[in-house]
Amino acid sequence: MSKSTTEVKADEAKGSKSFSIPQTAPLIIFLLAMVLFFSITSEYFLDIENFKNILVALAVTGIVCVPGTFLMIAGHVDLSVGSAAAVSGMILAQTVNSKGIATGLAVCLVFGLVLGVINGFFVTIVGVNSLITTLGGLATLYGVALLAGNGQTVMMFGFEWLGTAQPLSIPLPIIIFAGLAIIGIVTLRRTSYGRSLYAIGANANAARVVGIRSNRILFITFVLSSVSAALAGAVLASQLSAGDPNAAKGLELEVVTAIVLGGASLAGGRGTLLGTVLGLVVIQVLNNGLILLDVPSFWQRIAQGILLIAAVSFDQIRQKIVSQKG
Amino acid sequence: MGKDLVQLKDIRKSYSGVEVLHGVDLALASGEVLALLGENGAGKSTLVKILAGDIPPSSGTLSIDGTELARLDVYQARQLGIRMIFQELNDAPTLTVAENIFLGQWPGSGGIVSWSEMEKKAQEILDRLQVKIPVDAIAGSLRVGERQLLEIARALTQNAKVLVLDEPTAALSSVEVDRLFTVMDQLKSQGVGMIYITHRLDEVARVADRVQVLRDGNSVLTVKNSEIDRTALVTAMLGKESEKNARPAAVKTSKPALKLNNLSSRLDYSDVSLTVNEGEVVCLFGKIGSGTAEILESVFSLRPVTGGEIEIFGEKFSPKSPAASAEFGIGYLPADRQRLGSFGIRSVAENLAVTCWKKMSTIGFVNQRTEFKAFERWAEALRISSRSGPTQEIATLSGGNQQKVLLARWFEANVKVLLLVEPTRGVDVGARRDIYEIIRRQAKESNMAVLVATSDYEEVVLLADRALVMAKGKIVSELTGDSVDAQSLVSASS
Helix, strand or coil: CHHHHHHHHHHHHHHHHCCCCCCCHHHHHHHHHHHHHHHHHCCCCCCHHHHHHHHHHHHHHHHHHHHHHHHHHCCCCCCCHHHHHHHHHHHHHHHHHHHCHHHHHHHHHHHHHHHHHHHHHHHHHHCCCHHHHHHHHHHHHHHHHHHHCCCCCEECCCCCHHHHCCHHHCCHHHHHHHHHHHHHHHHHHHEHHHHHHHHHHHCHHHHHHCCCCHHHHHHHHHHHHHHHHHHHHHHHHHHHCEECCCCCCCHHHHHHHHHHHCCCCCCCCCCCHHHHHHHHHHHHHHHHHHHHCCCCCHHHHHHHHHHHHHHHHHHHHHHHHHHHHC | CCCEEEEEEEEEEEECCEEEEEEEEEEEECCCEEEEECCCCCCHHHHHHHHCCCCCCCEEEEEECCEEECCCCHHHHHHCCEEEECCCCCCCCCCEHHHHHCCCCCCEECCEECHHHHHHHHHHHHHHCCCCCCCCCEHHHCCHHHHHHHHHHHHHHCCCCEEEEECCCCCCCHHHHHHHHHHHHHHHHCCCEEEEECCCHHHHHHHCCEEEEEECCEEEEEEEHHHCCHHHHHHHHHCCCCCCCCCCCCCCCCCEEEEEEEEEECCCEEEEEEEEECCCEEEEECCCCCCHHHHHHHHCCCCCCCEEEEEECCEEECCCCHHHHHHCCEEEECCCHHHHHCCCCCEHHHHHHCCCHHHHEECCEECHHHHHHHHHHHHHHCCCCCCCHHHCEHHHCCHHHHHHHHHHHHHHCCCCEEEEECCCCCCCHHHHHHHHHHHHHHHHHCCCEEEEEECCHHHHHHHCCEEEEEECCEEEEEEEHHHCCHHHHHHHHC
16 A cells, blocks of 8 residues: 555645636636626616627527537537528528428528538548638638528518517527527536547547547537537528528637637637636627627627637636646 | 777766766777667667767766867767767658758858759769659658658768767668668768667677677677677676566466457568467567557557458457447557547546446436546556546646556456557556556456557566567567566567
8 A cells, every 4th residue: 555655645746736727717707897897887788688688699609609619629610600600591581481481491401411511521531621621611601692692681571480589588599599508518518429529629549549439429510510500590580580691790700709718728628518608698798788888880890809819818828827837 | 990980988977866877988980880789778878968969978088080078068069070860750841852951051042042052962962872862852751761861861961970870770661771771881981980779689780890788877798790699789788687586477268369360461560370368468579660569550440451360259350440449349558648548638537438438328428427436446446546536637647547547448348358559658667567467467357368569578577478579570489488588588579
């Protein structure tokens, strides 16, 4: 036993040097500061209807953030989600008008599925970097969205409930997002698939060597990402009663910002869905507050860009501190 | 043989009070190749680092090309024409051959590189070495041996007089080794003196004019080429015969678990046949590059097999993917723990359970408590010390403890065949014995067949029921029982 006690000591010496900065603490402080600031400067901010607005605005992005977080944890990213949502909104508007709601929704989701298969194929089978694959997808699909309506918005009739219904006076998009988020949290923490995502992100080579079918898992996750983008596009189109090629512009930026703000590492292997939800709340509170204060809308873009860089810088600085101490 | 180039006299070196070189002399004439032999830790690296100006000697004198010095720095050493060629490549793989030869000192003026001049000069140097490599080829597209020649060429552009080659052949195929020797002959005829560090005794006779053996910081033997005697060299390297009483009691089993029949993989190894029985620990011993690790990689589907077949419990097994191998009941521990083994930023419990998530889950859900319990069970059995229990990040553990976790992940998965490559690399001496004991005990208790690839003969003596010695991709001898000793292992593998 004497040997094992000396080993414990050696590890204690190492262990005591490493500590973890609570990742979410600064974010929560930032959020509280914003809430305080906006509730003082705007009389409408602390209104229950305003909270609903924030949550509804958050829900569409949030739907995409669920598999988006999965991908980021595995060390990948899907930038095609914004354009994918736009195309699926266009598809939905056109098919709902001609073939009805059920067919419209089905076509829309099948489109997401096919797109995910294409992304998954390029990333896992051809081996193209996911950033490049989906950046290409972002550009291509935006063109497709413009093409689909000749650059115009396509009106959609009789399908507002997906985006605006309020069962038990809770807006449906919030219910959808909350449901997906809960499933996502359980999946990440408690399933073999979820745990494998962390392993792949932490060390892709080692994941292969312990017998994780990494390609299969990534493929599935890209499909989930595109399907969620299609669903988000459908919700958005329903809210607007129209397919608008520019409706989801910048969605990918918002998704990545929320995930990174939430503490997921760009290098993979770290991150939680709860963190992402917190990131989403921060972004939407900021957006909402700026609107209430009548700040011109382009400032929202500027604020979001700065937020993304701040979030990544924070991640980098934290990693440096941890690696120095560790 | 020409004039004296290097004269090291009574070189001593201490690190924080511990002397690692106890007064070593070394002489090198121009146009001479001196082979420097010795086990790991014998002091070879320290000695050549002193020569290269990397570290100052504690005492002793250096005389280079007639200039006597008490010490020299890196810059002086370069000025005097001393160059080191390491086993690892130090090139820029995306640049051309010519650019690499002149790396950092591209010919031209005023910051403008003259490509025509650079390529012309590069061609001259390659011609001088009688090496046929196109100067505009991309370095990364060449073979390792060719890239190594580029490094020699680079040294020559800087007028090297003394070349130190630190195990340059470790990663080379036999054709490439031949080519390197041809180049060395060229350099000899041009008066370059070379110190050649190696583990391979067969190369020594071929390339060296003189051999010097270091052991425990002393120079124990210096002989001319004509007087080289293999047994004498091995004895000089190892010192006294190692104790035989350290051998573990052999396991007697007869049911074959893993069988390789004439297995081949292109250049890596060929015609390898072996059997590992249930509960038995078999070590494949050989130098890095001799094919030992490569065979294990093939069985775990990490390296293509080009001939022969693998049988597991009498059933033919064709490797498809690591995942398929794992499902077949095979476990694999890679040599490179950081890159291929551990998930550094994840917890020890996850690192252990990663092979068993499917097995641990009920209707698709992994119970974290099961994961923790598995860790705690193995932590106790293998004495893994993790300060904050199952949630501690594995990277914060000592090497030995990390390795125990990585072993436990396959024990927990209940594999029937376990493949271990260099299982105690980066593990401190104390924990090594622990790990040997764990592997042997686990093999016996769960009737697991264990095949180990290692380049450490001491490991073989302490771990193996049976040892197969490999050299140049072939099994050259088999040792069992008490015949497994350091002397026979080293001699057979050289």
